[in-house]
Amino acid sequence: xxxxxxxxxxxxxxxxxxxxxxxxxxxxxxxxxxxxxxxxxxxxxxxxxxxxxxxxxxxxxxxxxxxxxxxxxxxxxxxxxxxxxxxxxxxxxxxxxxxxxxxxxxxxxxxxxxxxxxxxxxxxxxxxxxxxxxxxxxxxxxxxxxxxxxxxxxxxxxxxxxxxxxxxxxxxxxxxxxxxx
Numbered sequence: 001x002x003x004x005x006x007x008x009x010x011x012x013x014x015x016x017x018x019x020x021x022x023x024x025x026x027x028x029x030x031x032x033x034x035x036x037x038x039x040x041x042x043x044x045x046x047x048x049x050x051x052x053x054x055x056x057x058x059x060x061x062x063x064x065x066x067x068x069x070x071x072x073x074x075x076x077x078x079x080x081x082x083x084x085x086x087x088x089x090x091x092x093x094x095x096x097x098x099x100x101x102x103x104x105x106x107x108x109x110x111x112x113x114x115x116x117x118x119x120x121x122x123x124x125x126x127x128x129x130x131x132x133x134x135x136x137x138x139x140x141x142x143x144x145x146x147x148x149x150x151x152x153x154x155x156x157x158x159x160x161x162x163x164x165x166x167x168x169x170x171x172x173x174x175x176x177x178x179x180x181x
Contacts, residue, residue: 005164006033009093010150011101014128022048022057024102028094030167033152040170042078045070046098057102066095073170089163093153101149108147 008031015025024046031039048057050065058065068091071078080091155161 004155004161005168006152006154007031007164007167008033008150008152009097009167010148011097012148013098013101013105014124016102016105016147018052020051022052024048024098028097032168040168041074042094042170043070043072044068044094044098046095048102056106057099059103061096061099063092063095066098068094078170086162086166089159090166093160093163093167097151097153100151101147104149105147 010029010031011026012029013024013026015023017023024044026044028042028044029039030042031037045068047067047069048065049067050058068080071080071094080087153160153164155164
């Protein structure tokens, strides 16, 4: 039997539009707990398809409440609808990580911005881009950018182990299809 590998998923939310449907944009940083120096970054845009009640996400999790409209690795769009069944497990884990981060974001004392202009958005992008490309380390100076939370995932069942393997091997071929090494 193959050894169970545990991962850490850090979810960074850079844009949160608290409307119906709610829209969230950011990045997932996925790393093996035994080798945190080689993270995988996935950039996302996701809609919360349930109707928001008083600008809040409900506590109970359902993967059906979230829909990724965009999911990218460093080079291109990942076409989730063209992938194998195992990728559904990986997508479920990402949606769960996003859900837990949103719940933590709601309960934090940070203020929510209701609007941002193009100049401010471009300034945020310029500050975040080198960190996401791993050209610069995240510092305490950058803690005011977005909202981040992380979770550890220690799968015990076959589906969870498959999800971890897929998340750790997200590579895209020239046609946008993913392959496992």
